[in-house]
Amino acid sequence: MNDRRDAPRDARRGDGFRAGLRFLARGQRWVLRHPRTYARCLLPALVVFLVYAAALVLLVLRLDDLAVLITPFADDWETGGRTAVRFAAGVALLGAGILLAVVTFTTVTLLVGDPLYDALSQQVEEEEATGTGTAVPEGPERPLWRELAVSLGESLGTLWRTLLLAVPVFLVGLVPFAGQVFGFVLGTAVAGWFLTSELAAYALQRRGLELRERLRLVSGRRRTALGFGMPLVLLFLVPGGAVLLMPGAVAGATLLARDLAPATPVPPAGTADAGGTDRPM
Known part of the structure; x- marks a missing residue:
């Protein structure tokens, strides 16, 4: 009877798309209240953004040639049909490129700024534990090089799974007209799920969860994960949005992770020694 009352605040409000939006908004508000931390965490995203912007400009400039390259079967078609197919191919290529940029941007940025974003999440x-009487998970003690190696390996594992899901997105986008709409929605969902999983990794690693356990945990709250990730994907498409929102995205994903895997309550002082109840018999 008390389960509902004792549930986390955001779980009581509903485990759905709107809950994910709330976590995203709370993360952005958090970094605005901590301007020094926010400013430090902007730099890695800015550097990676400039590199990715140059790559996307190059893709757009070569889009027509690439569309012709992947549609040789349309060379002998009538002009109207050939144009429609190659237009669809160009849009699908651009959509796949943007999807790839969004998901890999997060991976690369988090790797470049790993110490900064880990410190932000911590x-x-x-701060959240201060008023809730919960312990702050410390995670395994590793040297920096080992931490980066583990992060790289797990990020590549998540990215590989996401790229496999990107294949049907690209194929759907090849369908003229309606395919572009469905492909965009499906691609946004795939990228949103990836972003949520990747950004929450700092806090979930701190709780000792391996990659498969983290993915299973996020998938178990799919609507909340999409409510967090899909709007973030759309905001990342706004020029400069990925740079400005990345620190808040890490903060919001940490708050979401605390809801997915709540921290252990801190026992009252002296509990462990009272009556010797914690001593093995």
């Missing part, structure tokens, strides 16, 4: 946890 700071969010400490």
Whole structure:
């Protein structure tokens, strides 16, 4: 009877798309209240953004040639049909390129700025734990090089799964007209799920969860994950949005992770020693 009352605040409001939106908004508000942390965490995203912007400009400039390259079967078609197919191919290529840019941008940015974003996530946890009587998970103690190697390996594992899902997105986008709409929605959902899983990794790793466990946990709250990730994908498409929103995205994903895997309550002082109840018999 008390389960509902004792549930986390955001779970009581509903485990759905709107809950994910709330976590995203809370993360952005958090970094605005901590301007120094926010400013430090902008730099990695800015550097990676400039590299990716140059790559996307190059893709757009070569889009017509690439569309012809992947549709040799249409060379002998009538002008109208050939144009329609190659237009659809060009849009599908651009959509796949943007999807790839969004998902890999997050991976590369988090790797470049790993110490900064890990510290930001830790700071969010400490502040949230202060008023809730919960412990801050410390995670395994590793040297920096080992931490980066583990992060790279797990990020590549998540990215590989996402790229496999991107194949049907590209194929759907090849269908003229309606395919572009369905492909965009499906691609946004795939990228949104990836972003949520990747951004929440800092806090979930701190709880000792391996990659498969983290993916299973996020998939178990799919609507909340999409409510967090899909709007973030759309905002990342706005020029400069990925740079400005990345620190808040890490903060919001940390808050979401605390809801997915709540921290352990801190026992009252002296509980462990009272009556010797914690001592093995």
